[in-house]
Amino acid sequence: xxxxxxxxxxxxxxxxxxxxxxxxxxxxxxxxxxxxxxxxxxxxxxxxxxxxxxxxxxxxxxxxxxxxxxxxxxxxxxxxxxxxxxxxxxxxxxxxxxxxxxxxxxxxxxx
Amino acid sequence: xxxxxxxxxxxxxxxxxxxxxxxxxxxxxxxxxxxxxxxxxxxxxxxxxxxxxxxxxxxxxxxxxxxxxxxxxxxxxxxxxxxxxxxxxxxxxxxxxxxxxxxxxxxxxxxxxxxxxxxxxxxxxxxxxxxxxxxxxxxxxxxxxxxxxxxxxxxxxxxxxxxxxx
Numbered sequence: 001x002x003x004x005x006x007x008x009x010x011x012x013x014x015x016x017x018x019x020x021x022x023x024x025x026x027x028x029x030x031x032x033x034x035x036x037x038x039x040x041x042x043x044x045x046x047x048x049x050x051x052x053x054x055x056x057x058x059x060x061x062x063x064x065x066x067x068x069x070x071x072x073x074x075x076x077x078x079x080x081x082x083x084x085x086x087x088x089x090x091x092x093x094x095x096x097x098x099x100x101x102x103x104x105x106x107x108x109x110x111x
Numbered sequence: 112x113x114x115x116x117x118x119x120x121x122x123x124x125x126x127x128x129x130x131x132x133x134x135x136x137x138x139x140x141x142x143x144x145x146x147x148x149x150x151x152x153x154x155x156x157x158x159x160x161x162x163x164x165x166x167x168x169x170x171x172x173x174x175x176x177x178x179x180x181x182x183x184x185x186x187x188x189x190x191x192x193x194x195x196x197x198x199x200x201x202x203x204x205x206x207x208x209x210x211x212x213x214x215x216x217x218x219x220x221x222x223x224x225x226x227x228x229x230x231x232x233x234x235x236x237x238x239x240x241x242x243x244x245x246x247x248x249x250x251x252x253x254x255x256x257x258x259x260x261x262x263x264x265x266x267x268x269x270x271x272x273x274x275x276x277x
Contacts (some may be wrong), residue, residue, distance in 0.1 A: 053122070060127065086136050090113040091122040091150065098120070101127025102154050110112050111136040 007042055014048035015072045045069075047077035050088040057098045062105030080107025087111065112141070114169055116148030126154040134181065135159035145169035145187070158183065158201045166191055166210060177201045182223065185212045185231075193218070196237060207231040207247060214239075217253045227261055 055066030069075035079087035158181030166189030182203035196216040204223025217237020227247025
């Protein structure tokens with residue numbers, strides 16, 4: 001049996017947030033059977049709002065994989081593309097000249 | 112927004128197939144910091160909030176048009192150049208708090224005034240259609256269409272001058 005559950009909430013810090021939720025059965029199984037609890041691990045990447053370009057030349061701004069979170073590089077997110085947030089970005093040392101194209105992306109809030 | 116490159120390379124932010132770069136920090140000030148290297152912004156740029164462009168060791172080429180209503184602040188010890196007559200098309204005021212703002216084709220678009228802090232310089236070879244004031248230095252060789260009141264050390268060789276101050 002498979003099912004989909006939604007984990008809702010607002011993270012209060014950036015980075016990789018790991019945790020576990022326990023799914024408990026009720027009203028199922030045989031008479032006298034104890035509820036079956038199933039632990040499910042989750043891992044949520046939370047963008048800090050500050051990104052560093054890691055893409056090659058000619059790549060698009062809006063491609064998340066072209067950016068690393070400045071605090072947690074394993075998180076990829078395109079700055080300025082999240083409504084309601086003001087993001088920062090850094091373009092730093094590269095081995096060759098790089099061109100970043102907006103390609104239809106209009107970052108709304110770059111600081 | 113930070114540009115930094117000590118390898119001799121540089122970055123260009125271009126429009127590609129479309130889009131606009133919005134600089135927006137709400138009621139705060141957005142910051143474009145140029146630390147090293149030579150970089151270019153050629154995509155359209157809209158100043159939605161006051162924007163401080165700080166050149167401290169690097170060069171930023173604005174091969175674009177600045178629009179919007181946010182103020183432009185020029186800081187840092189380096190020089191910021193507005194290469195085209197239309198580069199500064201935003202309506203907000205301009206404050207040069209440090210360094211030099213160069214406008215080889217002038218600032219013909221009307222808008223908020225230009226304030227030059229002590230030690231700061233505006234070098235313009237074309238028409239200036241904004242009031243210029245402050246303790247800084249103005250070097251102008253084009254028409255001055257609005258009031259000017261700047262440092263007495265300024266060099267002004269204007270064909271037309273709306274008002275010359277001290």
